[in-house]
Amino acid sequence: TQLLEQSPQFLSIQEGENLTVYCNSSSVFSSLQWYRQEPGEGPVLLVTVVTGGEVKKLKRLTFQFGDARKDSSLHITAAQPGDTGLYLCAGALRGTGGFKTIFGAGTRLFVKA
Amino acid sequence: KAGVTQTPRYLIKTRGQQVTLSCSPISGHRSVSWYQQTPGQGLQFLFEYFSETQRNKGNFPGRFSGRQFSNSRSEMNVSTLELGDSALYLCASSLVGQNYGYTFGSGTRLTVV
Numbered sequence: 001t002q003l004l005e006q007s008p009q010f011l012s013i014q015e016g017e018n019l020t021v022y023c024n025s026s027s028v029f030s031s032l033q034w035y036r037q038e039p040g041e042g043p044v045l046l047v048t049v050v051t052g053g054e055v056k057k058l059k060r061l062t063f064q065f066g067d068a069r070k071d072s073s074l075h076i077t078a079a080q081p082g083d084t085g086l087y088l089c090a091g092a093l094r095g096t097g098g099f100k101t102i103f104g105a106g107t108r109l110f111v112k113a
Numbered sequence: 114k115a116g117v118t119q120t121p122r123y124l125i126k127t128r129g130q131q132v133t134l135s136c137s138p139i140s141g142h143r144s145v146s147w148y149q150q151t152p153g154q155g156l157q158f159l160f161e162y163f164s165e166t167q168r169n170k171g172n173f174p175g176r177f178s179g180r181q182f183s184n185s186r187s188e189m190n191v192s193t194l195e196l197g198d199s200a201l202y203l204c205a206s207s208l209v210g211q212n213y214g215y216t217f218g219s220g221t222r223l224t225v226v
Contacts (some may be wrong), residue, residue: 033214042117042203042217043156069146088156092212097169099212101146103156 004091005026006104013079014112021074021107023089030092030099032065032072037086037106079111115140117206117218125224134221138206144168145187146215147179150201160206161203162187163209170201194225 004025013019023032031050034045047056049065049072056063060083062075072089089104118137120172138145146169147159158171162181177187185206191198201222205215 001131031212035214035217040219040222042205042220045214045216048214055185088212090156094212098161098163099187101158101215102171103148104156 002106004089004102006089006107008107010108010110012110012112015080016078017071017107017111019076019079019109021089021109022071023073023091024071024103025091026070027091027093028069030069032064032069033090033092033101034063034072035075035088037088037092042107043086043088079109081111081113082110084111117204117216119202119204119218119221121221122219123222123224125226126194127194127226128194129225130194131190132194132223133188133190134202134204135224136187136189136204136206136218138187138204139185139216142205142206142208142216144209145181145185146189146205146207147189148203148205149173150203150220151199156203159189191223196225199223 007022033048034046037043047063052067052069054065060077064073087107090101092099092101120135144163146161148156150156160179161169165181176192181187201220203220204218207215
């Protein structure tokens with residue numbers, strides 16, 4: 001069974017603080033995606049990383065894909081209340097029928113003003 | 114362009130009944146995937162359809178089925194509903210497959226009583 005372990009599960013921080021969310025697996029992924037989900041809505045794709053060691057930045061968010069393509073991290077600088085939400089990582093595995101995507105359990109982030 | 118449209122948004126059904134959920138993907142997207150999201154299990158993959166063919170299937174019982182039409186619209190059906198089927202059902206579309214990430218719909222909240 002392929003698993004994608006995400007940590008921490010829950011994070012409550014003050015506005016202006018920095019944080020890092022981790023996503024780890026023993027599987028090698030073709031790509032890894034990060035999503036943010038707000039209550040009552042579907043997840044929204046933030047970024048896709050494909051190459052081992054790749055780093056992508058999206059304003060105050062920095063995403064890194066591990067060299068071996070088994071893990072990833074999301075770092076938020078100077079968090080704001082608008083960053084509050086459920087952050088999900090998802091890894092795409094190549095199989096005989098195309099790709100299969102598995103999701104981590106999510107990190108619920110709450111940023112207090 | 115229009116996003117992924119799921120109907121209905123909310124549904125209440127009684128145990129033993131059956132239900133059909135609908136998903137219209139982004140225009141031009143040929144791959145449609147379905148996920149079940151619950152607080153305890155997170156996002157669990159149900160199945161993926163590509164060009165009217167089921168390309169991948171998750172580990173759900175045969176009560177869960179789906180299909181895709183020639184215009185890429187997809188439906189999923191759950192027969193003999195159980196209380197444990199209460200969940201947010203999410204449809205996701207992508208251009209050719211899962212490797213570069215999905216665009217999700219807002220989901221259908223199914224409650225089985």
